[in-house]
Each structure stands twice: as C-alpha cells, then as structure tokens.
Amino acid sequence: MDLFNNLIFGFSEALSLQNLLYCFIGVLVGTLIGVLPGIGPLGTIAILLPITYGVPPVAAMIMLAGIYYGAQYGGSTTAILVNLPGETSAVVTCIDGHQMAQQGRAGPALAIAAIGSFFAGTVGTLLIALFGPPLADVALKFGAPEYFSLMLMGLVAAAVLAQGDMVKSIAMVVMGLLLGIIGTDVNSGVQRFSFGFFELTDGIGFIVVAVGVFAIGEIVSNLGEAQERRVLANKVSHLFPTLQDLKKSWGPILRGTGIGCFFGVLPGTGPSIASFSSYMLEKKVAKNPDEFGRGAIQGVAGPEAANNADAQCKFIPMLTLGLPASGVMALMLGALTIQGIQPGPQVMTQKPELFWGLIASMWIGNLLLVVLNLPLIGLWVKLLQVPYRLLFPAIMAFSAIGVFSVNNSAFEIHLTALFGVLGFIWMRLGFPLAPMLLGFVLGPMMEEYLRRAMLMSGGDPSVFITRPISLAFIIATILILVVMVAPSVRKQREAFTD
Amino acid sequence: MNLEFLERKDFWSGAMLIVIGGGAVLIARNYQFGSSLRMGPGYFPTVLGAMLVMFGVYFVIQGLRSGEKLTSSWSLRALIILPLSLVLFGLLIDRAGFIPALLALIISSAAASTQSKPIEVLAFAVFLTAICVIVFVWALGLPYELIAGIW
Numbered sequence: 001m002d003l004f005n006n007l008i009f010g011f012s013e014a015l016s017l018q019n020l021l022y023c024f025i026g027v028l029v030g031t032l033i034g035v036l037p038g039i040g041p042l043g044t045i046a047i048l049l050p051i052t053y054g055v056p057p058v059a060a061m062i063m064l065a066g067i068y069y070g071a072q073y074g075g076s077t078t079a080i081l082v083n084l085p086g087e088t089s090a091v092v093t094c095i096d097g098h099q100m101a102q103q104g105r106a107g108p109a110l111a112i113a114a115i116g117s118f119f120a121g122t123v124g125t126l127l128i129a130l131f132g133p134p135l136a137d138v139a140l141k142f143g144a145p146e147y148f149s150l151m152l153m154g155l156v157a158a159a160v161l162a163q164g165d166m167v168k169s170i171a172m173v174v175m176g177l178l179l180g181i182i183g184t185d186v187n188s189g190v191q192r193f194s195f196g197f198f199e200l201t202d203g204i205g206f207i208v209v210a211v212g213v214f215a216i217g218e219i220v221s222n223l224g225e226a227q228e229r230r231v232l233a234n235k236v237s238h239l240f241p242t243l244q245d246l247k248k249s250w251g252p253i254l255r256g257t258g259i260g261c262f263f264g265v266l267p268g269t270g271p272s273i274a275s276f277s278s279y280m281l282e283k284k285v286a287k288n289p290d291e292f293g294r295g296a297i298q299g300v301a302g303p304e305a306a307n308n309a310d311a312q313c314k315f316i317p318m319l320t321l322g323l324p325a326s327g328v329m330a331l332m333l334g335a336l337t338i339q340g341i342q343p344g345p346q347v348m349t350q351k352p353e354l355f356w357g358l359i360a361s362m363w364i365g366n367l368l369l370v371v372l373n374l375p376l377i378g379l380w381v382k383l384l385q386v387p388y389r390l391l392f393p394a395i396m397a398f399s400a401i402g403v404f405s406v407n408n409s410a411f412e413i414h415l416t417a418l419f420g421v422l423g424f425i426w427m428r429l430g431f432p433l434a435p436m437l438l439g440f441v442l443g444p445m446m447e448e449y450l451r452r453a454m455l456m457s458g459g460d461p462s463v464f465i466t467r468p469i470s471l472a473f474i475i476a477t478i479l480i481l482v483v484m485v486a487p488s489v490r491k492q493r494e495a496f497t498d
Numbered sequence: 499m500n501l502e503f504l505e506r507k508d509f510w511s512g513a514m515l516i517v518i519g520g521g522a523v524l525i526a527r528n529y530q531f532g533s534s535l536r537m538g539p540g541y542f543p544t545v546l547g548a549m550l551v552m553f554g555v556y557f558v559i560q561g562l563r564s565g566e567k568l569t570s571s572w573s574l575r576a577l578i579i580l581p582l583s584l585v586l587f588g589l590l591i592d593r594a595g596f597i598p599a600l601l602a603l604i605i606s607s608a609a610a611s612t613q614s615k616p617i618e619v620l621a622f623a624v625f626l627t628a629i630c631v632i633v634f635v636w637a638l639g640l641p642y643e644l645i646a647g648i649w
Contacts, residue, residue: 051638171515171553178522178546185539190529192539193522220580223611224572389613390622396580396607397600397626400587405640413588417581424577428568429511447542459535 003129010129010356014364019059023361026063027368030070035078035380039395041071042434043218045331046210047395047402049338057339058354062361064335068328069311069362073117073369076304077380080109089272089307092279096292096299103295108241110377112249112297114370115241116305120257121366124312127261128319128359132348135320139345144452145463149473151446154323155438156477160484161266161273164432172426176436179204180443187451199411206334207406209440212416213433214327215399217423219392241297249301252282256305263306264313266325274310275303312362319355320345327434330441507568509561512554519550579610595646596635600627 013019033044045064052060075090080097093113100109142150159169182193183203194200241249256278263274282302283292292299315332317323322343324330336343341351348355373380403416426433457463465471503509522543532538583606590599604623608614634640643649 054638167553167556168511171550174546174549174553175515175518178518178543178550181542181546185529188530188539190539192529192543193525216580216584220573220576220610223576223580387613389608389611390618392611393604393608393619393622394626396583397604397630400584400603401600401630401634401640404587404591405634408641410588410592413591414585417584417588420581420584421577425514428572429507429514430566431511447537450542451537454534454537459533461534 002133006133006352006356007129007360009352010358010360011364013058013353013357014062014360018056019062019357019361020364022055022059022063023066023365024368024372026066027070027073027365027372028066030067031074031077031369031373031376031380032070032383033067034071034074034076035383036386036391039218039391040214041068042210042327042331043215043395044071045328045335046207046214047398049207049210049331049335050402050405052335053338053406057336057341057351058357060335060339061332061354061358062365064332065315065358065362066365068332069121069308069365070369072307072311073114073373074380076113076117076307077110077373077377078384080113080300081106081377081381082384089275089310091272092275092303093300095279096294096296099293099295100297100300105295108245108297109300110374111241112245112301113304114374116249116253116256116301117308118366118370119253120260120305120309121312122363123257124261124264124309125359125363125366127313128316129356131316132320132355132359135316136345136348139321140349142345142469143467144449144456145467145470146473148446148449148453149464149470149477150321150323151442151449153473153477153480154317154325155435155442157266157480158325158438159435160480165430166484168429168431169435172431172433172436173439176439176441177443177446178439179209179436180440181447186444186448197411199409199415203444204415205403205406205412206338206441207403208412208416209419210331210334210437211399211403212419213423213426213436215395216416216420217427217433219395220420220424221427222388223392245297248297251285252278252298252302253305255281255285256302257309259302260306260309260311261313264310264325265316272307274306278302278306308366315358315362318343319347319358322347324438324441327437330434330437333441503562505567506561506565508557508565510568512557512559512561515550515554515557517554519547519552519554522547523551573610575612576610580607583607583610591642593646595644595649596642597627597631597644597649598646600630 014023029044029048030041033039033041045067048064048067052063055063072089076093076097079090079093080101083094083098097109097113100106155173156170159173160166180203182200184190184201185192191201259278259281260274263277279299279302282298283289286292286296286298314325314329317325318329318332322333322345324333333343341347341354399416400413403412406412423433426436453463464474526540526543526547529540529543530538531540531544583603586606587599587603590602601623604626605619608619608623631644635642635644
C-alpha cells in the first residue's frame, strides 16, 4: 500500500540522527516559549528562521514545526499549573485545568492534556498523509487563473475568519500585498517603492517584517501593560488519571479532534477558535454541565485535543497547495522559499523526503513532548519566574542577531525597528497582524498569477469564472463573504471575539 | 466644533490607511500602468493603494460618527526607546563590533521598562552577551568581529 510505504519512508527520514536532534531542539524550544507568556510561536519562529539557513531543508522544517506544536503544548502546561495561558489557545484550558490543579489533581489534568494532544496529533498526521497526495494531484493541474482564485479565497477566508474586526483584517491583507511587491518588478525591471535605497532592490526581507511586527511590536505593546504577575504553582503529585477520568475523557478527545481537524483546514481560524468551540460543545453534551468551571476533566481533554488537531491540520493546505492558512504557516512558507524550495503541489513529488519526513517527525515530536515534558514540569514552572524585565531585553538581543545574520545588513536592523513601530501602531488601532503577513508572503505570487491569467485570456477577466475550478473558488469566496456579513453571524462573531 | 473623533480608534485607523494607500497610489503614478492585458508595474500597486484608501474612508466616516476610544495604557517610553536601541545596534555593529553593539542594545532596551534595576541590568547584559558570543559567534560561527579592530 502506497500510504504505508510513504509513511515508512517518512519515518526512516525523520528518525535519522540529525533530524531527530532538530526535532528534539524544536519541541524543547517550542515548549519553552509556550511556557513563557509574552513571546509567542510567531515571534520565536521569525527570530530563529535565520539560524536554519545553514541547516538542510528537511531538518529546518522539522525544527520549525516542532517549535510550533511544542508551543501549544507548553501553553497548556502553565495554564493548568499556574492559571497563566502561555498561548492564547490555552485560555480555555485554564478554566477547568487550573481548578483541577487546585483540587490536587494537576497530575491527571496534565496527563489527560498530553494524551488528548497526542491522540489528536496522531489523527492529524494520518489525515495529512491521507489527503495530502490526492490534493496535490488536483493542484498540479492548476493554471494561473486557478492559483489566483485559490489565493484570493485563502486570503479572504483568512481575513474573515480571523479574530477581530473583519474589515480591518481585509485591509491588513491588502496592506501586506502592497508591502510584498516592494522591490524590483520581475517583468519590467522597474524599482517599485524603493525610495532610492539599493537595499530594497530585492524587496523587504521576510524576516524583517516578521521579527519587527511580531517580536518588537509585541514587546512595545506588552510594556504598556501591567507586568506584575504572581506565580503560585501547584504541586504535582500523582500523574496518572484514574480509570474514571479516562472513561470521561475519551468522548471529548474524539470530538475535540474532529472539531480541530475541521477548523484546521480552514484558513484564518486560530487554534483558540477550535479549543473554544470544543469547550462549548462539551459543556452542551455533558450529563452534568454544572461540573464545568469546577474542574471537569472533559473541559481539559476536549479543547487540548482540538487545538493540537488544528495545529497539525494547518499543514495540509500549506504543504499541498502552497497556501498558508495562518501566520505561522506563512512563516513556514517563507522558510521553504528561503531554502530555495518553491512551495506548491510539486513539493510532494520533487521533495518527497521533505513532505513525508516532516509528517513523520510531527508524530515523533508529539511523542517526544509527552515523554519529555512530564518530568520537566518543575523546570518550566521555575522558568516562569524569570521576570519580564529581563526577558524582553533578551528577546531584543536575539531578534537583532537573527535579523543581522541574514544579510549582515545594518539597514535591515533599522527597517526592523520601523516595522516594530508600525506593528505597535497597528495593534493599538485594532488591526490584526497575521493577515498582513499572509498578504505579504502571497503578494508577489498573486500579482504574477494575475498577470499570467490576463495574458492567457487576452485581457478578459471572465477567465476566472469560465474555468470550472477557478469558478468554484470564486463562488466559495463570495459565499464566505456573504455568510460572514449576514447580521446574525456577525453578531455572534463579535460576541465571540469579546 | 466637536473634536471628540480625534480620540477614536476608527478615525485614526482610517487616517493611517488613507495616508499609506494614497501615498502608494501617488508614487505608483511614476510607474507604467499598462492595460488589463499587459499589466505594467504600476497596475497592481495602484489597485491595492486605491483599495486601502477606500477602506480608510470607510473607517474615517465610522470614526466621525461613533466608536471605541483609544485606550490610554501604553508606554511612550517603550515606543521610543526600543526602536532606537535597535538603531543603535545597527550603527555600532559594523563600527565597534559585536560585543559593544550587543551590550548597548541590551542596556538601552532595558531602559524601556520602568521596573529595570541598574545593577541587575548591567550584570544581565554582561551575562547575556557572553552567552551570545559563545552560541552565535563561536558555536554557530557567525563571522563577526567581537570588538572592532582588536578581537
């Protein structure tokens, strides 16, 4: 069987000593930043991207992916132990997870979170392996109009489904597209928006934008808020959940996984939406919903499975279509491009070791997280006590070194500072940042596909609706817009955002 | 005249979009626009800039009518000091070397927080710089002069 052979091939790739090492480093760093509030996976991956330049593509992607799902995992550890969600996706876990910890059941809460995450991760991995190849087969038949419509759909969906003001999200996508085309126009050789700086000939560096907006802008924003936090960790005594715990949890884990996989393939929906939906569902189907908020294990199992499944399934559109469904996936796409790999369906056929190796490594990484983290919990809690006043200068230092190491260019450091200011202003005004990054990554590609589509059709824009696949994407785009603008959905969405 | 709109998020959001979008459209006038069949270098930026201006007008109108106010809990100090400390790093790294640039960056950026303590910051800066030298220059082999002209 093909799937089986492919997975074996993937595991043999992922289990090589080098890749295993990078996987280990990735999940360790990921858990670390997941534990620490104030720095998220986006900022960390952006800062660490330059370090992966000298590393072979497979190992680099494995490490970056490890940071990503490790962060989800670390975020829930602190949510349970100290009621501090390290990542936004773990906010829901705080509700019942921390209650369990206060009742002296921190161990089972952590264990069930780990088991749920691991199960969801396994299902997610299988889904990628199952649906990746057929999706890529379809995508290989795409021409320029199909790609343009697909990207349009992806960007609109990402903007509309993201948390925050919908119109602001769409404006941010456009902003990203505009920033993305700065530099030399490939067709005419004209320098666009370079303001006379020769450093802008090749456009603004991807790392510059990501580090500036997500690391620097975030720090500026954090420093404006109250920083004091008291950390009172609960003791973790026995780890193993009781038989009754397991009985109560398997349903939520299954449902959470389903919800996570569904939201995972939708562009723009962060893991927090998946975990939140799972919590609401569990509360609805529970026999005694009163337990929720007072340490119901279902309230930990479901959301934790959901956010991990979501994180995993986000890789499907990125790896098969070259379409980033979230900010982190935009970074991964950027990392691929930097490694000289053109993202898209051909990755699977031309670089099978990358595709299957990455998938297998995610399963191994999830296993590593379970084995590794339960004994390390004490260390993570200690780390939480590092005050932010020391943490942020360290992030500044790593950011500066990371950006500088790309081109040894002081100009890019200054540009990063500028994007830090812009990122802060955007955040203050309520503009979500991830849609901007998606637009930034897709900007040059979209312009190129639009140009080619127009050349193909002789300047007739109806090409987008006369080709069936492209038409389907356009209809889907319109549907998404119509549904989200409908007053009832809009109201619900705003209530949810609060 | 009622100037209350000057405190609203949406008003400033719109203003920001109009400035950036309008600027893009103006600059893009120097690039050939072309036609839909053969899109020139000015085509895409003009369309995108115009879209930003449209969004901007929408937000300005919203902001003039009503809407959420800008909240006041933010740190002007951080907004000024952090970008400047990066600029300082950029200026120093080619001229003075890796160690002075990094020390300057860490110490100056720590000043962005009101809670930093001078002695702690100094000690931490030395400690962190040492770690960065070991990890980035010695272990990862980034080719930087540690102190310009000397090391």
